[in-house]
Amino acid sequence: MLFEALALQLGYNATLVAIGSALLGISAGVTGTFLFLRKRALVSDAISHATLPGVGLAFIVMVLLGGDGRNLAGLMAGSALSAWIGLICVQSLTRRTRLSEDAAIGAILSVFFGFGVVLLTIIQSMSSGRQAGLDGLLLGSTAGMLMQDAMIIAGGGAITLALVLLLRRAMTLVAFDPQYARSIGIDPDRVDMLTMLLVLSVTVVGLKIVGLILIVALLIIPPVTARFWTERSEKVATYAGVVGGVSGYVGAAISASTPDMPTGPIIVLTCFALFLVSLFLAPERGVLAAYLRHRRFQEKVHIRQGLLSLAQQQPVYEPLTIRLLAREGLARLDGVPTEAGRARAAKALLDEHRWQIVHGMADFEAISSLYDGLRDIESVLTADQLAEIDALIGGPAEVTP
Amino acid sequence: MTQLELATDRGHIVAAETLAASPLAIRGLTVSYGEKPAVFSIDATVQDGSMTAIIGPNGAGKSTLLKAALGVIKPLSGTVSVYGAPLEGQRARIAYVPQRASIDWDFPARVIDVVLMGLYRELGLLRRLTGGHRQKALECLQRVGMADFAERQIGQLSGGQQQRVFLARALAQDADLYLLDEPFAGVDAATEKAIIDVLKALKAQGKTVVAVHHDLATITEYFDHVFLINVRKVAEGPVATTFTAENLQKAYGGRLATAQIEELELGAG
Incomplete structure (x- = not known):
C-alpha cells in the first residue's frame, strides 16, 4: 500500500497531494534555512499564527459578496494580508519600544490567533458557515484538494523558491555579518523584510497541506537537520530542500496509504524522523x-x-x-x-x-x-x-x- | 559664495580643495544611543594616502565614529563625504573590517566563503562564481598569510586568524579607503605583523588606511596621522605634531598616568 502511494498509484487526489507536499517541503526547507541562519526562527511562528484572522475575514467577505467562502486563493490572500500586518506589528514593537523581539512575537502571536479563533466561532454560527471546514486550515486538510488548489500551491512554492535563489547571497551576508553588509551597500533591514515576505508566502502556500500551526516545523526542522551534515551555508540550503521535499512526499504517501491519517502531522513527523537520524548519526556533528x-x-x-x-x-x-x-x-x-x-x-x-x-x-x-x-x-x-x-x-x- | 568661503564660513579652517580630495571628510557628526551622545559634533578630514589611527579612552566613541562614517549606524546629524562625493555613491571605494567579536563564528562557512563575500558588489545577485573569483580570493588570503586555511571551517580559526580573514575579505573589494575597527585587538604577534605589513603595502600603493587603535605604544611605529577623540574631537594631524603628551592628557584625562605618557617618549608638543 505504501509502495503504491510512493509510486503515485493511489489515485488522483493522493497524487496531487504528494506532489504538492514535496514542492511545499522543498521551498519551505530552502526558505527556512535563511531564517535559521539569521537566528530568527521564532518569527515564522508569529507569521503563521497571524494568518488566522485573515482566513476568517476573507471567508466572511467572500460570503457577503455572494461567492464561495472556501475559495483557496481568496483565503490565501486574506491570510497573507493579516500575517503581513502581524509582521509589521512585531517589527514596530521591537524597533520603537524597548520590547525584545521574542516578547513582541509572543504578544502578537497569541493576540492574532485568539482573534482568529473568535472569528472562526462566529463563522460556525453563520448559516452559510456550518460546513465551512475552515478549522482544516489549522492543521491542514488535503481530503478535498482540487487540481486548482494544487496548481496554486505548486506555483506559489516555485516562485518563492526562485526568489530565494535570487536573494541567497544577500541573505547569507546579512545573516553572517549585517554591519559589513551595510558597509557594502546592502540594507539589512530591507533584506530581512524580504526574507520575512518569503517566509510569509511559504506559510500561506502551506495552509492547505500542513496548516498554519505546523508550517513552522517544515520551515525550521529541515535546515536544522541539514546543518548536521555540512559546514557550508549553500549546502545547508540544498540539503534542507531535500529533507523538506522527501518529508513532504513520503509523509503524504504514508497518510494516503493509511485510512484517516492526517497529512500535515504525518509530514512533520517524517521530517522529525529525518532530524532524529541526523542528530544521532551525522558523521561530524552527530551525537x-x-x-x-x-x-x-x-x-x-x-x-x-x-x-x-x-x-x-x-x-x-x-x-x-x-x-x-x-x-x-x-x-x-x-x-x-x-x-x-x-x-x-x-x-x-x-x-x-x-x-x-x-x-x-x-x-x-x-x-x-x-x-x-x-x-x-x-x-x-x-x-x-x-x-x-x-x-x-x-x-x-x-x-x- | 565660493567653496573656500563656505568652508571658512562654517568655522573650519580647511582649504576647499583638501576637503574635496579627502578620502573621508566628516562634518558636524553626532551619534547618540538613547539621549547621551556617543560622539558629538565631530569634524574630521582624513589625508589622502595616510595611515590614520583613531585613538581615545574606552567609551570615547572611536568605533561609533567609524561605523557612523560608514553609515552602519545612522547619525543624528552631520554629513560624510568620500573622495568629495556623498557616501552612498562611493561604497565601491570603501572597505570595512569590523571587530571580529561581532560575529558568530559557528556560522556554516569556510574561510574562502568569507573572503568571497568581499566580491559581492562584483557578483551582484545573478553572476555565477567562477574559478577567477576563487583565484582572487585565494590571492587575498595569500597576502595575509592564510592561503593554507582556505578550506577550513571558520570556527576552527584562532582570533588572530579570524582577524586576518576579515582583512582578506576587505582586500578582495579592491577599495581605495580601508576602515578597520581595532584590527590588532587580542591578536598574536604573528598576526599583528602580518596585518601591519599588509596595511603598509596598501599605503605604498597610494591607498588610505584608517584604524581604530588602542595600543599607544605602537602609534609612532605604525601610523603617520592620528585622530584623538573623547566624545568630542581633541586633535587631528600628523603623528609628529599631534601625538603629544598635551593632547593625550586632554583626551584621556586622569585615565592615563603621567608615567605612561612619559614612557611613550614624546616631545612636549
Whole structure:
C-alpha cells in the first residue's frame, strides 16, 4: 500500500497531494534555512499564527459578496494580508519600544490567533458557515484538494523558491555579518523584510497541506537537520530542500496509504524522523560521532601521556592509562614498558621536542596551529623539514646511523 | 559664495580643495544611543594616502565614529563625504573590517566563503562564481598569510586568524579607503605583523588606511596621522605634531598616568 502511494498509484487526489507536499517541503526547507541562519526562527511562528484572522475575514467577505467562502486563493490572500500586518506589528514593537523581539512575537502571536479563533466561532454560527471546514486550515486538510488548489500551491512554492535563489547571497551576508553588509551597500533591514515576505508566502502556500500551526516545523526542522551534515551555508540550503521535499512526499504517501491519517502531522513527523537520524548519526556533528570522537580522543591522550611518562621514567598512576597501554601491547599491567613501548615512548618524546621547534618558527604557523599534543608530526611535515628540525634539536636521540 | 568661503564660513579652517580630495571628510557628526551622545559634533578630514589611527579612552566613541562614517549606524546629524562625493555613491571605494567579536563564528562557512563575500558588489545577485573569483580570493588570503586555511571551517580559526580573514575579505573589494575597527585587538604577534605589513603595502600603493587603535605604544611605529577623540574631537594631524603628551592628557584625562605618557617618549608638543 505504501509502495503504491510512493509510486503515485493511489489515485488522483493522493497524487496531487504528494506532489504538492514535496514542492511545499522543498521551498519551505530552502526558505527556512535563511531564517535559521539569521537566528530568527521564532518569527515564522508569529507569521503563521497571524494568518488566522485573515482566513476568517476573507471567508466572511467572500460570503457577503455572494461567492464561495472556501475559495483557496481568496483565503490565501486574506491570510497573507493579516500575517503581513502581524509582521509589521512585531517589527514596530521591537524597533520603537524597548520590547525584545521574542516578547513582541509572543504578544502578537497569541493576540492574532485568539482573534482568529473568535472569528472562526462566529463563522460556525453563520448559516452559510456550518460546513465551512475552515478549522482544516489549522492543521491542514488535503481530503478535498482540487487540481486548482494544487496548481496554486505548486506555483506559489516555485516562485518563492526562485526568489530565494535570487536573494541567497544577500541573505547569507546579512545573516553572517549585517554591519559589513551595510558597509557594502546592502540594507539589512530591507533584506530581512524580504526574507520575512518569503517566509510569509511559504506559510500561506502551506495552509492547505500542513496548516498554519505546523508550517513552522517544515520551515525550521529541515535546515536544522541539514546543518548536521555540512559546514557550508549553500549546502545547508540544498540539503534542507531535500529533507523538506522527501518529508513532504513520503509523509503524504504514508497518510494516503493509511485510512484517516492526517497529512500535515504525518509530514512533520517524517521530517522529525529525518532530524532524529541526523542528530544521532551525522558523521561530524552527530551525537554518536561526538561521543566516539571524545572517547577516541580520551584514549589517545591517555596513551600519549603514558608514553611520555614512560620516556621520562616516571611511574604511570592512572588505571585507565595502564589498561590502555597494556591493550596496545606497550606496557605490562604492572606499568613496566615492553620493548615496543620503550621505542614508542622515545619517539613520543622526540616528537614533543620537534613540535617545540616548530612553534618557534614563523614559516610553520599554519602547521604549528595543528598541534594538539596528539597529531603525528610526520603527517604535517616532509622528511626534509623534519631533518632540518632534528638538526636544530641536536643531542644523542637524533643521531641516526 | 565660493567653496573656500563656505568652508571658512562654517568655522573650519580647511582649504576647499583638501576637503574635496579627502578620502573621508566628516562634518558636524553626532551619534547618540538613547539621549547621551556617543560622539558629538565631530569634524574630521582624513589625508589622502595616510595611515590614520583613531585613538581615545574606552567609551570615547572611536568605533561609533567609524561605523557612523560608514553609515552602519545612522547619525543624528552631520554629513560624510568620500573622495568629495556623498557616501552612498562611493561604497565601491570603501572597505570595512569590523571587530571580529561581532560575529558568530559557528556560522556554516569556510574561510574562502568569507573572503568571497568581499566580491559581492562584483557578483551582484545573478553572476555565477567562477574559478577567477576563487583565484582572487585565494590571492587575498595569500597576502595575509592564510592561503593554507582556505578550506577550513571558520570556527576552527584562532582570533588572530579570524582577524586576518576579515582583512582578506576587505582586500578582495579592491577599495581605495580601508576602515578597520581595532584590527590588532587580542591578536598574536604573528598576526599583528602580518596585518601591519599588509596595511603598509596598501599605503605604498597610494591607498588610505584608517584604524581604530588602542595600543599607544605602537602609534609612532605604525601610523603617520592620528585622530584623538573623547566624545568630542581633541586633535587631528600628523603623528609628529599631534601625538603629544598635551593632547593625550586632554583626551584621556586622569585615565592615563603621567608615567605612561612619559614612557611613550614624546616631545612636549
